[in-house]
Structures are given as structure tokens and as C-alpha cells.
Amino acid sequence: MRAVVIGGGIVGLTSGLALRRAGIDVMICERAPEIRAAGAGLGLWANALAVFDELGIGEQVRANGKPSEMYFHDPAGRLLETPEFGVEDHQYLLVHRAKLNDLLADAVGRENIRLATAFQTYEEHHDQVTVRLSDGSAENADLLVGADGTYSAVRAQLVPGAEAQEHPGHQVWRAVIPAPGIAVSEDRLILGTHGCRGGYVRTHDGFVYWLVNQFRSPALTGSRKQQALHRAQYLEQGAPNPVLAELIAATPEEQILHNQIMLVPPLPHWVSGRVALAGDAAHAMSPHITAGATLGIEDAVLLSYLLTTAADVPAALAAYEASQIPQYARVSRLSAAVEHSRTPQEFAHHYAAFSHWMITQEPRHHGPNRVTA
Template sequence: MRAVVAGGGIVGLTSAIALRRQGIDAVVCEQAPEIRAVGAGLGLWANALAVFDELGIGAELRAIGRPAEMRFRGPAGGLLETPGFGEEDHRYLLVHRARLNELLAEEVGKENIRLNARVAGFDESDSAVVARLEDGSSLEADVLVGADGAYSRVRSGLLPGIDAVAHEGHYAWRSVVEPPEGVTIREGVVVVGERRARGGYVPTADGTVYWLVNQFDSGELEGTRKEQAALRAALLDTTGWNPALLDLIASTPEDEVLCNQIMLVPPLPRWASGRVVLAGDSAHALSPHITAGASLGVEDALLLARLLASAGDPAAALAAYQDDRIPHYARVTELSKRVEDSATPEEFALNYVTFTRWMLHR
């Protein structure tokens, strides 16, 4: 069996690794001239680490990451307690997106990755699927996996007119920096602040620090990206208990501050046809306030590879995959919305750890 994977991000590369582990010839088509990552730090939860362990690269992954805990503080600095939940419900691994993508690309093998090769569409028959590339060339395969993100061309071909939509008023600012002189970061701090702002920072494995600020209902943005981020960071410290986040933002070069309008993919009526299937953000781009998009997406990759290897034909495998994933993500969406709608920081922390426990122990 041969598969074409559209998209060389985390889920696309993991899909190719999982497929190849099952004896399926998989080639990745990436639109960019190199394998690269948009973003900075990335949290991987235990469910994702279990996927990478099964694929045989868990040790290498842990070597480039740093263990961390997702525990929230309020805007005055107090720890938000989550009674009834254990340490394992809070733990995750922080990795740098670029280093993770490099590791995954090495595992796929350069010879199995085509760069400058965006999948623009496809033609499907009962016996095969032909992926049409933007440069006019094409690739024939038994299965096309659309792991090409929130703006997926594969999804557009499978479900015309269903596009990613803006999560109105929801923005995120982030970067990875060296701590400025006089600022020592020994542990991560994550805060649920005023006016629906959240954010904080986490030290990484290489001595840098990943900082992040989010806000729901941001309103119209004004000023530079650094000024926008600093304005939200001030909502996370109402008593002067922890000025480090503002110091980190101030030390970040303007062109290294990433700012994104958060985009979501609405619930889809289907994820697959007989030869074409969606995985990761192309099927379920999530809000980053649950910090679990990648962890959930790599589960898609492993399940899909297992089913393709064990089913009698691709259509049956893709149907079984869709039947599993659609109700699964309906529950993810429900729990994510519960976190988003939390009325207080205390409620946010409790709803968040309720979600992580479900994700890790379901």
C-alpha cells in the first residue's frame, strides 16, 4: 500500500512515521522549501508521549524536552487549587516546535519528503487517488492523508465550502527568548488573569524561556505586537508579585514576537471518503487554551496507521477511523468550551484539569 501525506507539520510527519512502521510506503508533500515550524514552544501530554513510545522515538523526544506542569495561578499570584486531581493530571513535556519537527523529519527520512510540493487537490476513483500538486505534477497512491492544517486544501476538496473560521476576538502572542540580564527563570508560571487573559512562561531544555499570552474577547488590536502582548501580560499581575513576564516580553525583538488570530475548524460532517482522509488540524483545529492540539493530533496518526494495516481495504479502514474520531472530538469540543466559558480563574483551572484527566485516562 502507498500513501501520500499532505503537510509536513507534526501530525503529517507522525502520520508518515506511523504508516511506515506498519509497512505502508508513505511520502510527505510539504509546501515550504524546508521542514520548519510556525510557533515556539509546544506542550506534549502523556497520551502523545505514548504514541511516540510506540513508534520507537520516545527517548529521543524526551531528550529534547523539559518536564513541566500545567498549574495555574490567579492574577494576584495565588495557586489555583484543583482538589481531587493527581500530579499526573498536570504533567506534560515542553519541546521546541522546530526541534521536534527536525526529529520527526529525520525519522521519516529526507528521501521520503518532497519539499515545495503543496497538494492543491485530488482525483479519486475506486482503485486509487491522484494527488495534484500546485506545480502541475501529481502522485498516485492508495490513500491521501490530509494533514495540511487549518487551511487544508485536502479538506476543501473533500468538503467544499467548509473553511477555518476566526475565533472572534481570540489572539495569542508568544516567543522563545534568552532570559534578560537579572532575570532568572527556574520554573514555569501560568496565570489566569483579568479580562479573560491567560499566559505565562516556561524554561526550556536548552536554557531559553518560552512565553505566551492569550486573550479571549480582545477587541481591536492597537500598537506593536510587543505592546499588545505587554498590555495583556499586565492583566496577569495585579499586585506586582511577578514582573518576569513583562521583562521577557520587553527583551524579545519585535520581529520575534508571534501574534495569531486563533482559527478553528467547525465540526465536520465527515472526515473521509473511500481514499481520502483528514488528520490533525485539517479536521479539528482547536483553540490553544487547552494546549492539546498536537497531543490529540498524533493520536489520529497512530490510529489511522493501525486501521490501514489491519483492514481488508482502505475504504473500510477510513470508515472505521471516521467512526472513532467524530464522536471523540465532539467530546473534546464540549470539554474545551467548558474551559473557555469558565466564569472565574478558579473555575478555569478546575475545568482545565477535568479535560486533561479525560484526555489522559479515558
């Protein structure tokens, strides 16, 4: 069996690795001239780490990350406790996106990745799919996987009219910087006023990752640094040591990443006979639940398992869709409960409820790879 994967991000590379371990020949196409990652830090939960363990790279992933905990504080620095949930419901691994992408590319085998090669279109036949690429070539395969992110070109053909949409007023600023001489003695995630949340986390290699998010943001004015600093004031009101504002002020303007958050609307279908979507291409969601990559990694390994156990490719893809569309309807409801929390304490509760649900789900992908989550 042969598969073409579009997208050389975390989900595309994980898809390629899982498919190869299932005995499937894989070619990954990435439109950029190099393997790279947009963004900075990335949280991986226990279910994603279990997948990487079974794919043989768990130790390497952990060596490039820092064990962290997702507890929240209020603007005055008080811990928002969630005694109804256990410590394990708050634990995750903070990794650097670019380093994880490099690790995955090495694991897949860079000879199986075609860089500077964008997807153009596909033609589906009863026994194969023909994938046409930007260099003028055409590849025949048994399966096409669209793991090409929020603005997926594969999705545009598979599900016309399902373009990514703005999450109105939802903005995010972030950066990873060397420890800048500011005393950062602990990690701190803060739920503030005016729809703001953010904080800072120390990485395993001596850097600091800071972020600021805002729901229902007013129109933006000023530089990225000014925008982030303005919102930091809503996160450290009454705090004796305003570390977040100091970190933002110490960050060069050109290193601050800013994004309007985009969402993929619920799709009527994720697959056809020989084409499937995975990761953000299928379900890009708000980063306030810090789980998009983890859930996309599970897409990848479930798809690889079903391809080795179903009668044929169309049957495998139908089973994948039947599993994932209801799953993500539940994710959407849990995510909305977090977003629309009326108080910081309610936000902390709903967040822990989501992570508890996510990491305690019954594994849905067993088989030759022995992958569990």
C-alpha cells in the same frame, strides 16, 4: 500499499512515520522549501509520548523537551489548587516545535519528503487516488492523507464550504528567547482578568517561552510588543515580581509571534473512500487547552493501525471517521467548558478535568505497532 501525505508538520510527519512502521510506502509533500514550524513551544501530554515511545523515538523526543506541569496561579501569584485531580493530570513535556519537526523528519527519512511541493487536487477512483501536485506531477496511491493544517487544501476539496473561521476576539502573542538576565526561578502560568491568561516556562536548553492569550479581545492597536505588554498587566496585578512583563519587554519586536486564533467548524465527514483528514485539517481548535498536537498525533497512529487491520482502505477510513467524529465532539464540549469558565478557579478545575479525561482514555489503537496512549 502506498500513501501520499500532504503536510510536513508534526501530524503529517507522525502520520508518515506511523504508516511506514506499518509497512506502507509513504511520500510526504510539504509546500514550504524546508521543514519548519510556525509557533514556538508545544506541550505534549502522556498519550502523545506513549505514541512516540511505540514509534521508537520517545527517548529522542524527551531529550529535546523539558518535563513541565500545568498548574495555574491568579494575578496575585496564588496557586489555584485542584485537589480532586492527581499530579499526573498536570504533567506534560514542553518541546520546541521546530526541533520536534526536525526529529520527526529524520525518523521518517528525508528521502521520503518532497519539499516545495504543494497539493493541487485529487481524483478518486475505486481502487486508487490520483494526487496532482504543484510541480505538475501526478502520484497514484491507495490513500491520501490531508494533514495540511487549519487552512487545508485537501479539506477544501473533500468538504467544500468548511473554511477555517475566526474565533472572534481570540488573540495570542508568544516568543521563545534566551534567558535575558531576568531572574526566572520557576515556571508560572497565570489566569488573569479581562479574558487574559499566559505566563512563562523555562525550556530544557536555557531559553524561556512566554505567552499571552486573550478571549474577547478589543480591536488591536500599537505594536505586537505593546499589545502583549498591555495584556500582561491583567496577569500580574498585585504580583510582587512581574516577570512576564519583563520578558515581553526584553523580546525584540520581530521575535514576537501574534495570531488571530482560527478554528475548523465541526465537519460532517472526515473521509471519503480513499481520502482522510488528520490533525488541524480535521479539527483545528483553540490552543487554550494545549492539546491540538497531542490529539493529532493520536489521529495519525489510529489511522495507521486501522489500515493494517480493516478489510480494505475504505473500511479502514470509515472506522477512523466513526471513531474520531464522536471523540472530537466530546473534546469540543470539554474545551468550551474551559473557555467559558466564570472564574480562574473554575478554569483551573475544567482544565484539569480535560487533561485527566484525555490521558486516561482507553487506548483505541492496538495492533502491529503496539501503540498505546
